[in-house]
Amino acid sequence: xxxxxxxxYEKAVLIGIINQAQDETKVNxxxxxxxxxxxxxxxxxxxxxxxxxxVPNPKTYIGSGKMVEVEKYVTENEIGSVIFDDExxxxxxxxxxxxxxxxxxxxxxxxxxxxAQRAQTSYARTQVELAQYEYLLPRxxxxxxxxxxxxxxxxxxxxxxxxxxxxxxIVRDRISLLKKKLTKIDRQMETQRGNRGALVRVALVxxxxxxxxxxxxxxxxxxxxxxNKLFATLDTTVRKVVIGNLPFLLSDTVGFIRKLPTQxxxxxxxxxxxxxxxxxxxxxxxxxxxxxxxxxxxVNKILDEIDSSGKPCIMxxxxxxxxxxxxxxxxxxxxxxxxxxFTLEEWKKTWFNKIGDNALFISALNKENMDDFRKKVYDxxxxxxxxxxxxxxxxxxxxxxxx
Numbered sequence: 001x002x003x004x005x006x007x008x009y010e011k012a013v014l015i016g017i018i019n020q021a022q023d024e025t026k027v028n029x030x031x032x033x034x035x036x037x038x039x040x041x042x043x044x045x046x047x048x049x050x051x052x053x054x055v056p057n058p059k060t061y062i063g064s065g066k067m068v069e070v071e072k073y074v075t076e077n078e079i080g081s082v083i084f085d086d087e088x089x090x091x092x093x094x095x096x097x098x099x100x101x102x103x104x105x106x107x108x109x110x111x112x113x114x115x116a117q118r119a120q121t122s123y124a125r126t127q128v129e130l131a132q133y134e135y136l137l138p139r140x141x142x143x144x145x146x147x148x149x150x151x152x153x154x155x156x157x158x159x160x161x162x163x164x165x166x167x168x169x170i171v172r173d174r175i176s177l178l179k180k181k182l183t184k185i186d187r188q189m190e191t192q193r194g195n196r197g198a199l200v201r202v203a204l205v206x207x208x209x210x211x212x213x214x215x216x217x218x219x220x221x222x223x224x225x226x227x228n229k230l231f232a233t234l235d236t237t238v239r240k241v242v243i244g245n246l247p248f249l250l251s252d253t254v255g256f257i258r259k260l261p262t263q264x265x266x267x268x269x270x271x272x273x274x275x276x277x278x279x280x281x282x283x284x285x286x287x288x289x290x291x292x293x294x295x296x297x298x299v300n301k302i303l304d305e306i307d308s309s310g311k312p313c314i315m316x317x318x319x320x321x322x323x324x325x326x327x328x329x330x331x332x333x334x335x336x337x338x339x340x341x342f343t344l345e346e347w348k349k350t351w352f353n354k355i356g357d358n359a360l361f362i363s364a365l366n367k368e369n370m371d372d373f374r375k376k377v378y379d380x381x382x383x384x385x386x387x388x389x390x391x392x393x394x395x396x397x398x399x400x401x402x403x
Contacts, residue, residue, distance in 0.1 A: 009044035013074060015062060016085040018052040029291055030085050033258070034107060036209075038083060041114050046077060060099065061092050067099060074100050083110055086259070090139040107259055108135060123185050130178040137171050140164055189273070198388065199240070200248040200381045203278035205303065207295035208255025210286040211318040213237075215364040216252040219374075236274045243378045246385065251278070258298045272306050279384050281313040282377070287347065287361070288322035293339075312384070314358050314376060315351060320344060321363040 014034050016027045027050055035045045051066045060067050061084060074082060081103040088096070088106040096104045105113070112132050119125040204212040220239035238251045251274040275281070283299065285292050296315075303309045326341050342350070344361065351359040360376055362369045 009039075009042060010080040011046050011078065012038050012043040012081040012083055013070065013079050014038070014045055014048045014083050014085065015070065016048070016050050017056060017062065018050060019054055024050075027085070030258075034083065034085050034110070037107075037110050037114065038081075041110055041117065043081060043083075046079060047073060049073075056086070057092075058089075059092065059095050061086075061088060061096065067096075071100055074102055081105055083107075093139060111257070111260070123189075126178055126181055126185070130175060130182065133171050133175050133178070137168065137175070140167050140171065186273075200280065200384050200388070201251065201274075201278045202241075202248055202280045202282060202377070202381065203251045203253060203275045204282050204284055205253055205275055205299060206255060206284035207286065207292075207299055208257050210255070210284045210289075210295070211364050212252055212255065212284045215282075215284060215316070215318065215362075216250065218364050218367060218370065219377075220250055238274070243374050243381070246378060246381055248381045248385075251275075256299050256302045258294075260302065272308075275303070275308050276306055278308075278311065280377075280380055281308070281311050282316050283313050284316045284318050286319050287317040287344075288319040288324070292317075312380065314360060314380060315355060316373065317347070317351070317359065317361045318364050320361050320368060321366050 014031050016031050016034075018024050018027050022030070031048055031050070035048075038045055049062075049066065049070055051062050053063060057063055062070070070082065073079070079102060082096070082100055082105070084104075084106045086106060087108045088104070093104050093106070112128065112135055115124075115128045116132065119128045204216060206212050216237065216239070220241045236251055236253050238249055241248055241250045253272065253275055281303075283296070285296055289295065300309060323344050325343055348359070348361055358376075360369070360373050362373050364370075
C-alpha cells in the first residue's frame with residue numbers, strides 16, 4: 001500500500017510595519033491575510049517580524065537593526081522566502097536580496113504568483129503573464145548582478161548593461177504582443193456577450209474567499225470550482241439561471257482584495273467587463289470575518305475604479321452558519337463593547353437601517369435562507385426586465401407559489 005505523501009510547504013517569514021497609516025491591529029490583520037496568501041501559494045509561515053517605523057527605509061524597507069534580526073533568523077532556520085506586506089521598490093528588493101541571500105517577495109509578487117498558479121484558460125494565463133511582465137520590467141537590473149558592469153576605456157565595456165537592455169527589449173516586445181493578443185480576445189468576448197441576447201445580466205462580486213463560487217453552484221446547479229483558498233476562481237463563469245419563470249444570466253467573477261496590484265487591475269479589466277455590463281450586482285460578504293466592513297469598502301473602491309459603483313446592488317451576507325461574535329465577560333470592566341460583539345440579529349438591524357431591504361443573510365454552504373435570496377433576486381431581476389420590456393408584464397404574476 002502506497003503511503004500518502006505530505007505536501008512540502010516552503011518555509012517563509014512575513015514582515016510588516018506599524019506607522020501612522022496602519023496601527024498594530026491593522027498590521028496584524030494584514031499579516032493574517034498575507035499568511036493566508038502564503039499558504040495559498042504553497043508556503044508555511046514560520047515567524048512574523050513587525051517594526052514600528054514612521055517612514056519605510058528607502059534602502060531596505062525596515063531598519064538596519066531589525067534587518068540583522070531577520071537575517072539571523074533566516075540563516076538559522078533555513079527560510080526559503082521572506083515576504084513583505086507592502087510593495088517594495090526595485091532598489092529595496094535588490095538590496096534586501098543581497099543581505100538575506102534568499103527569495104524576496106512583496107505582496108504584489110505573491111499575489112501574481114498565486115494568479116499564475118490558478119490561471120487555467122488561455123485568456124487568464126495571458127492576463128496574468130502580462131501583469132507579471134509589467135511588474136518584472138523595472139526589476140530587471142537586479143537579475144543581472146552576476147554579469148560584469150560597464151567600465152570606461154577602450155576594450156573595457158563589459159556585457160552587463162547590454163544584457164540588461166537586451167532583456168528589457170525582449171520584455172517590452174512580449175508586453176506589446178500580449179496586449180495585442182488580449183485586444184483580439186476582448187473583441188471575441190465582446191461579440192459573445194452581444195450574442196447573449198437581451199437577458200438581464202447579474203454579476204457576483206465581492207472580496208476573495210467569501211463564497212461566491214459556492215453560491216453560484218447553489219443557484220445555477222452548476223459545478224464551478226470552489227475551495228477555501230484565496231483566488232480559487234480567476235476565469236469568469238457565466239450560467240443561465242431560471243428562478244420561477246424568469247431566466248437571467250449569472251456571472252461569477254474574480255475576487256477582490258486589499259492592496260490589489262495595479263498591474264492585475266489593468267490586466268483583468270477586460271474580465272471585469274462582466275461586472276461593468278451587468279444590470280444587477282450581488283455583493284457577497286463573508287459576515288463571519290471580523291473585518292468584513294473593511295472588505296466591503298475595498299470592493300466598493302475597486303467597483304468605483306471600474307465605473308460600476310452606481311449599479312443596482314443587493315448585499316448578500318454569507319456564512320451566517322460560521323458567525324461567532326466576541327463575548328465580553330460580565331466582570332470585564334475594561335473592554336468596551338464594539339461591533340465585534342454584535343449578534344447576527346444586531347448586524348441585520350444595522351444593515352437594514354443602512355440600505356433598507358437590499359440586504360440578505362444566508363449560508364450558501366448549508367443552503368440557509370435561500371428562499372428569501374431567490375425571492376429578492378427574482379424581484380430585482382423582474383423590475384429590470386419589466387423596465388426593458390414593458391409589454392411583457394403578463395409573464396410575471398404578482399404572487400408566485402415557488403421561486
